[in-house]
Amino acid sequence: MRVRMPADVEREDKILAGLTARQLLIIGAPAIAVWAAVSGLQDVLPLPVLAAITVPTMGIAVAAALVRRDGLGLDQFLLAALRFHRFPKRRVTGIPAPLELPSWIGAEPEPLPAPLDLPLEAIGDDGVIDLGSHGAAVILSCSTVNFGLRTPDEQAALVTGFAGYLNSLSTPIQVLVRAESVRLDPLIAALDRAAPALPHPALQSAATDHADFLTGLAETRDLLYRHVLLVLREPSGQGRHAAATVKRRADDAIRALAAAGSSAAVLDGPRAAAVLASATNPTRAGAAPPEGLAAPDAVITGPETLREA
Secondary structure, three states, X not given: OXXXXXXXXXXXXXXXXXXXXXXXXXXXXXXXXXXXXXXXXOOOOOHHHHHHHHHHHHXXXXXXXXXXXXXXXXXXXXXXXXXHHHOOOOEEOOOOOOOXXXXXXXXXXXXXXXXXXXXXXXXXXXXXXXXXXXXEEEEEEEOOOOOOOOOHHHHHHHHHHHHHHHHOOOOOEEEEEEEEEOOXXXXXXXXXXXXXXXXXXHHHHHHHHHHHHHHHHHHHOOOEEEEXXXXXXXXXXXXXXXXXXXXXXXXXXXXXXXXXXXXXXXXXXXXHHHHHHHHHOOOOOOOOOHHHOOOOOOOOOOOOOOOOO
């Protein structure tokens, strides 16, 4: 038996008149308040005044319940804007909250950064993310599958392989598709370095022209690529038990996704830290990805040991 499922599997159930319980609550509560106000004030205020008060109120309630953008309702956007307005805009990691200046100082300093409270405690070199009392997690990078160019039999085999992996799951997983900026600077620099060493002038001219083309493309287009991530979390257990369990689940996922035509690999510690860092600041423009940086809790040593004088 085959059942057609909607693309949004987290869609809320519709209860009455095609509305969800959340939408009915958003519309129903103001409607009851408006009805009570009209019933109590209809003998005191004229009808145009009541209409000027109640119609905008119900319009805002209906818009908050029904208007959606990017899969989110207007009420959710309003709550997110309220949280953004209330919470600090600048956060720092690894240090406690900075002390405020004494009251006897007349200066008016800028708002101090607040500590960044992430749900993770450490990232191991093997990519296991320690979530403390919430277990452990790993992040896998998965390649995409060209489904449209496959024959019907190949498509059926890929769907069967992916369905087999989904049916084998005993705990939830997270599939995250991110759009990241493509940086062509390293490729352009490599072409500029390699062009003079090519054995023929035509090859040198072709390399230079291609570097110029990439330069113009980077300046005139916002280049993006899709990065598919699979997040596995082991909520039960702590320490080594949770880490061993989630790594075993990652190995099972790699083998199962290979049958579906997708190559998956566990991100090591630095790459996992880079993904989390870019997720906290996705609008960073022109900055190099922090893949070369050490993990927050890593011990950094110099390239050479100090010698006694």
